[in-house]
Amino acid sequence: MLKYHTQMRIKTAAALWVLLLAAGCATKAPEPAESVAPVQDAPVLRTTIQRLIQARGILYAIDQATVLPKISAPVREFYVNRGARVRKGQLLAELENRDLAAAAAESKSLLDQAEAAYRSIVSANLPEEIAKAQSEVQSAKEALDAAQKLLDSRKALLAQGALPRRQVDEANVAFVQARSQHEVAVKHLSALEQVGRDATTRQAQAQVDAAKGRNQGAQVQLEYSKIYSPIDGVIADRPLYAGEIASPDKPLLTVMDISRVVARANIPAEQLQYLKVGDPATIAALDLSADLKGKVSVVSPALDANSTTAEVWVEAINPGGHFKPGSSAQVSILAETVQDAIVIPLAAILPAKEGAEIVMVAGADSLAHERTIETGIREGDKVQVLKGLNEGERVIVVGGLRLADKAKIHVEKPGEKADEKTDKKTDGKTGPA
Secondary structure, X not given: OHHHHHHHHHHHHHHHHHHHHHHHHHHOOOOOOOOOEEEEEEEOEEEEEEEEEEEEEEEEEEEEEEEOOOOOEEEEEEOOOOOOEEOOOOEEEEEOOHHHHHHHHHHHHHHHHHHHHHHHHHHHOOOHHHHHHHHHHHHHHHHXXXXXXXXXXXXXXXXXXXXXXXXXXXXXXXXXXXXXHHHHHHHHHHHHHHHOOOHHHHHHHHHHHHHHHHHHHHHXXXXXXXXXXXXXXXXXXXXXXXXXXXXXXXXXXXXXXXXXXXXXXXEEHHHHHHOOOOOEEEEEOOOOOOEEEEEEEEEOOOOOOOOOEEEEEEEEEOHHHOOOOOOEEEEEEEEEEEEEEEEEEXXXXXXXEOOEEEEEEEOOOOEEEEEEEEEEEEEOOEEEEEEOOOOOOEEEEEOOOOOOOOEEEEEOOOOOOXXXXXXXXXXXXXOOO
C-alpha cells in the first residue's frame, strides 16, 4: 500500500512538472525583428547645371504698320488681299482721285503761266544801264585775259634770256590794271541789278512762288490717293472693300513683318538680376510641338508696380511664319551655366524643417542619415547643392519621407520585387523555427 502511494506521488509530480513546463513554453513571447524600410537612392554627382528662367509670353511681330489714308475718298481698287506678302514701297491700293488729278493739272498750268509772265516782265523792264554794264564786264574780262597771256609770255622769254626785265614789269603793271578794271565792272553790274528790281518784278516772282506752292499741294493730294506699303511684310488685315469710303480715322490695311517674332514675358523681380541683353533663349509653342532659338533683346529697367515684374523681350527668327503674333508661347532663357556643380535629383529633397532643406543620405551602414543642405540652381528635376553633400554620396529619392534619422534601410535595386526582399530577410524560411 505504501509502495502504491509512493508511485502515485511520483506520477503526480511528473505530471505537474510536465504541465508547468508546457505552460512556461506557451507564455514566452518571441523577440520582434527590427523593421527595415525599403528605399531607392541616387548618387550625388558633379556635373554641369544651367539656370533656366521660364515664363509665358505673348508673341508680337518684329514690325507692324497700320496704314491710315490721309484723305477721305472711296476705294477705287485694292491690289492685295489678306495674307499677301508685300515689299516696302509697293502699291497696295488706290483711292478715287479723278478730281485730284484734274486739280493737279490745273495748278500745273497756272504755274506755267506765272513763270511765263515773270520772264516777260523781267525782259521788258531790263534797264539800259544793266545792258551797258554787262557789256563793260565782258570787255574788261577780255582785256584781263589778254593781259594775263602777255604777262605769261614775257615771263617765259625772260627765263630764256631773250627779253629784258623791264618789259616783264610793264606787262605786270598792265595785268594789274586790267584786273582792277574787271573787278570794278563786275561790282557796277551787281549794283545795277539789285537796284533794277522794281515792284513789278517782285510781284511777278511772288505769283510764281504762290503757283508753285499750289501745284505742290495738288500733287501731294493726288499722291495721297495712292497707298504704299511702309514695310516688308504680310497683309494681316484689310477691313474695307473696293467702293467703301476710306477715311483718316479708320485703318485701311495692316502690314506685319513676321519674319521675326518677339515674345514679351513678365519676369519676377528676384530673377531679373540674372538676365541681360544677348542671353540665349527659346520660344516654344505651349504644346512644345515646335520651338525657335533666339536671344534676349530687351530687359525693362522698370518694374510694374502692380505685379512687381518687368517685361523681357525675346527675339527669334520665324521661318515660314509658323509662330503667329497674338498667340501665347513658353519662353525659356538660359541665364547662367555652372560647371562642376554638386547636383542631386529634386525628388531627394524633403519638406523643409524650420526653413532648412533636408535630404536623407543612404549610408554604407544601411542606415538613413538626415542631412541639412543649401541649394542653388534648379533645372528641371535636378538641383544644385551648395552646402551639405559631397560627390559620391547617395541620397534617398524614394521612401525617405517618413524615415527617422539613423533608421534601418534596405536599398532596392532596379527591378527588385517585394517577395524577393521577403525571401532575403527570412533566408528562404516561410514557417516558424
